[in-house]
Amino acid sequence: MVTPNRMTPTLNGDNPDNFQIDEFKLVATNRNVSRDWAYLYSTIGKCNTVLNNLDAVTDPALTSTRKEEIRGEAAFIRSYMYFQLVQLWGDVPLQLQEVKTISAEVLDEIYPIIFPARSPQAEVYAQIIADLETALTRVRVTAPDKGYATVGAVNAMLAKVYATQEPHDWNKVLEYCNAVIAGPYSLMPTYDALWSNANENSAESIYEINYSGGAADGNWGTNIFRGLDWKKFNLPSNDLVAAFDEEGDMIRKNASIIFLDVTGKWSDEHWPQTNYPFINKWRNFNEGSDQNYIFIRLADILLLKAEALNETGDQAGAIEIVNQIRNRVNLAPTTVTSQADVRLAIEKERRLELAFEGHRWYNLKRTGRAIEVMNNETIDHTGNLVGYQLTPERLYWPIPQAELDKNSKLVQNDGY
Numbered sequence: 053m054v055t056p057n058r059m060t061p062t063l064n065g066d067n068p069d070n071f072q073i074d075e076f077k078l079v080a081t082n083r084n085v086s087r088d089w090a091y092l093y094s095t096i097g098k099c100n101t102v103l104n105n106l107d108a109v110t111d112p113a114l115t116s117t118r119k120e121e122i123r124g125e126a127a128f129i130r131s132y133m134y135f136q137l138v139q140l141w142g143d144v145p146l147q148l149q150e151v152k153t154i155s156a157e158v159l160d161e162i163y164p165i166i167f168p169a170r171s172p173q174a175e176v177y178a179q180i181i182a183d184l185e186t187a188l189t190r191v192r193v194t195a196p197d198k199g200y201a202t203v204g205a206v207n208a209m210l211a212k213v214y215a216t217q218e219p220h221d222w223n224k225v226l227e228y229c230n231a232v233i234a235g236p237y238s239l240m241p242t243y244d245a246l247w248s249n250a251n252e253n254s255a256e257s258i259y260e261i262n263y264s265g266g267a268a269d270g271n272w273g274t275n276i277f278r279g280l281d282w283k284k285f286n287l288p289s290n291d292l293v294a295a296f297d298e299e300g301d302m303i304r305k306n307a308s309i310i311f312l313d314v315t316g317k318w319s320d321e322h323w324p325q326t327n328y329p330f331i332n333k334w335r336n337f338n339e340g341s342d343q344n345y346i347f348i349r350l351a352d353i354l355l356l357k358a359e360a361l362n363e364t365g366d367q368a369g370a371i372e373i374v375n376q377i378r379n380r381v382n383l384a385p386t387t388v389t390s391q392a393d394v395r396l397a398i399e400k401e402r403r404l405e406l407a408f409e410g411h412r413w414y415n416l417k418r419t420g421r422a423i424e425v426m427n428n429e430t431i432d433h434t435g436n437l438v439g440y441q442l443t444p445e446r447l448y449w450p451i452p453q454a455e456l457d458k459n460s461k462l463v464q465n466d467g468y
Contacts, residue, residue, distance in 0.1 A: 135180055138176045181213060204258050205259040236255070288308070306332070309407075378401065
């Protein structure tokens with residue numbers, strides 16, 4: 053999730069580019085925005101290289117079965133990248149062809165590939181769905197290493213896409229959620245066990261990035277969430293801690309957040325030095341960590357199914373799923389009954405269940421709740437509203453200025 057305002061505090065550190073994201077005050081020259089645009093399109097470019105050249109490979113060691121599996125895997129990754137892009141920026145360029153040669157003779161042919169205009173979101177979503185449908189019939193059914201694209205991961209992504217694009221297609225969401233749920237997945241009996249290195253690639257995990265550890269294949273990113281060597285980014289907010297406490301949800305709170313003594317290291321007006329919060333879902337936080345990231349897991353898809361059931365009129369079915377998730381962490385069944393109240397109950401459950409897993413910002417956007425929640429419901433350490441001034445224009449990031457400078461066909465998002 054794009055982190056809320058550092059006043060809560062959730063950011064800290066000393067990076068002004070992060071502060072802009074945190075406060076919904078981005079400018080087009082923000083280096084993190086440029087970095088993420090480049091990361092996503094670089095990965096898309098690698099997928100295009102595979103997809104554009106796979107049929108030309110004649111090496112008999114590459115069997116037709118494996119060739120089609122590779123096609124599905126590359127299509128899945130490309131769809132995943134475009135799903136991030138369209139949610140962050142809205143209309144984005146669709147680049148599907150690799151440029152192999154740059155010369156004056158082919159300039160007219162390659163220019164629109166190198167410098168494309170932004171495609172409408174509907175076209176981007178259509179390509180995402182097409183790539184996922186390509187992947188669905190080609191990737192392996194399951195794998196012990198959940199970093200591989202599998203049928204379950206593809207179905208989960210299709211469910212998320214149909215729940216996000218406008219208009220939402222709740223019947224499709226149900227179809228693909230049910231396909232995931234019918235697969236080889238089950239909730240871990242103990243919530244805390246999800247975050248132990250001993251249970252990576254668990255039965256609950258659907259898509260998970262695997263790390264071996266060390267300089268060549270280590271997860272350095274965990275080091276930014278926890279540790280006493282420097283003031284970390286992405287701290288748990290006062291508002292989130294209050295939400296756990298209000299719900300009496302100590303199991304998920306303790307699994308998600310750890311409070312440590314930082315006396316003499318740094319201070320913060322929002323938290324006492326003796327009881328300072330860090331994210332606890334990644335517990336091997338050294339450089340070169342072998343801690344995995346879980347990108348999609350069954351609880352997420354179950355709650356997405358609950359949303360679909362609620363939106364199609366089956367409140368009882370939605371409540372049953374919410375209570376299934378709550379039961380794992382010893383919480384009493386929800387007492388809500390109306391469609392509107394069930395919506396909010398699912399929103400709250402997703403927040404507490406999936407804290408720090410990168411879903412909440414996108415969930416609030418697709419449900420139309422981002423502005424209301426950020427501006428009117430988010431409190432600071434005093435119990436008062438933080439004072440966000442999120443506007444509709446700021447629901448999307450700016451196109452990086454460097455991209456605008458080199459591509460005259462790109463048009464900036466409104467409000468930047």
